[in-house]
Amino acid sequence: MAEKGIVCETVQIDLANGEQFSDAYKAINPDCVVPALELDDGSYLSEILAICYYLEAQHPEPALLGASDKERAQILMWNGKVEQQGLMAVADAFRNSAKGLKNRATTGPVSYPQIPELAERGRDRVEQFFHKLDGQLENNEFVAGDRYSIADISAMVAVDFAARIKMSLPDDVVNARRWYEAVSSRPSAAA
Amino acid sequence: MAEKGIVCETVQIDLANGEQFSDAYKAINPDCVVPALELDDGSYLSEILAICYYLEAQHPEPALLGASDKERAQILMWNGKVEQQGLMAVADAFRNSAKGLKNRATTGPVSYPQIPELAERGRDRVEQFFHKLDGQLENNEFVAGDRYSIADISAMVAVDFAARIKMSLPDDVVNARRWYEAVSSRPSAAA
Numbered sequence: 069m070a071e072k073g074i075v076c077e078t079v080q081i082d083l084a085n086g087e088q089f090s091d092a093y094k095a096i097n098p099d100c101v102v103p104a105l106e107l108d109d110g111s112y113l114s115e116i117l118a119i120c121y122y123l124e125a126q127h128p129e130p131a132l133l134g135a136s137d138k139e140r141a142q143i144l145m146w147n148g149k150v151e152q153q154g155l156m157a158v159a160d161a162f163r164n165s166a167k168g169l170k171n172r173a174t175t176g177p178v179s180y181p182q183i184p185e186l187a188e189r190g191r192d193r194v195e196q197f198f199h200k201l202d203g204q205l206e207n208n209e210f211v212a213g214d215r216y217s218i219a220d221i222s223a224m225v226a227v228d229f230a231a232r233i234k235m236s237l238p239d240d241v242v243n244a245r246r247w248y249e250a251v252s253s254r255p256s257a258a259a
Numbered sequence: 260m261a262e263k264g265i266v267c268e269t270v271q272i273d274l275a276n277g278e279q280f281s282d283a284y285k286a287i288n289p290d291c292v293v294p295a296l297e298l299d300d301g302s303y304l305s306e307i308l309a310i311c312y313y314l315e316a317q318h319p320e321p322a323l324l325g326a327s328d329k330e331r332a333q334i335l336m337w338n339g340k341v342e343q344q345g346l347m348a349v350a351d352a353f354r355n356s357a358k359g360l361k362n363r364a365t366t367g368p369v370s371y372p373q374i375p376e377l378a379e380r381g382r383d384r385v386e387q388f389f390h391k392l393d394g395q396l397e398n399n400e401f402v403a404g405d406r407y408s409i410a411d412i413s414a415m416v417a418v419d420f421a422a423r424i425k426m427s428l429p430d431d432v433v434n435a436r437r438w439y440e441a442v443s444s445r446p447s448a449a450a
Binding site for chain 2: 099107111113114115117118119121122125126137138140141142144145148149153173174176178180183185186189192193196
């Protein structure tokens with residue numbers, strides 16, 4: 069939204085105090101996760117990619133999902149890889165180890181106990197992800213190629229989220245560090 | 260592809276014998292997962308949603324990703340929920356318990372040992388998913404609403420995949436069973 073200059077009323081959900089499990093929020097998204105976008109007709113969208121797609125359709129410029137069919141497919145491909153190999157890996161590590169999430173190892177209304185081995189596997193996968201990102205950024209300015217896109221936003225969020233498990237881009241991933249420096253300096257990153 | 264009548268040369272990758280880890284396939288998709296789509300310019304797409312998006316752009320009819328911005332966003336939303344809560348849950352259960360996948364608990368080039376607790380959690384999440392699907396299909400003909408879409412294909416694959424962990428739609432999810440009967444009888448389901 070910040071990249072596109074979209075101004076939108078926001079309502080903060082108090083995750084620390086479990087507001088996402090309230091009946092009021094369950095009526096918005098029964099999966100109890102944020103964010104959700106209220107449309108003009110009063111219906112709600114959840115799932116980040118669905119929200120990004122809708123916002124891009126309403127506010128095409130600047131394009132964050134690509135300008136041609138092939139470019140959009142490549143961005144969706146890289147965004148999917150980043151979600152599975154980056155964001156999910158950090159989430160596995162974080163949710164299965166954080167003291168405050170003892171029986172909250174997954175998002176959603178059902179309680180599951182933490183699995184320490186899954187936290188460990190998550191950390192190893194985050195390490196792999198950092199190097200994968202570095203490899204891709206060796207010959208590309210941005211994660212999906214020449215254009216800044218939602219794949220960069222997802223990857224930046226994954227790197228930032230990794231701070232919660234005390235992991236950061238290692239010194240030797242010079243391409244990923246160059247990229248992170250660039251994307252995290254954009255004005256939108258502070259929004 | 261079958262729904263759209265797209266004819267495309269296919270090359271079978273011998274997963275049982277590890278052909279996805281060969282140098283030849285790694286050059287196509289370094290993540291060692293199928294499917295991948297070769298484009299006319301010789302480049303490759305991986306990640307199912309990216310491939311579906313590209314095929315829909317080249318062959319718009321019948322629309323499997325929606326006909327309006329809002330409908331497409333809703334289909335992306337439901338497809339995301341099905342992937343995370345259905346397909347991933349079955350995959351967690353299957354990959355972390357199958358005898359033939361002892362050190363192959365995740366897809367990809369790195370070997371990780373199975374985590375039995377994760378298999379158990381996966382099975383519980385599949386049960387939740389079947390009931391979630393049923394709730395959504397109580398007032399909707401298809402998973403994302405009135406239109407057959409990739410969300411139905413993903414959900415049907417999740418139900419079919421669950422047979423690998425000996426789970427199936429329980430007797431009491433009558434709406435999901437009515438839906439499964441309909442979608443699995445489409446000619447494309449046999450393709």
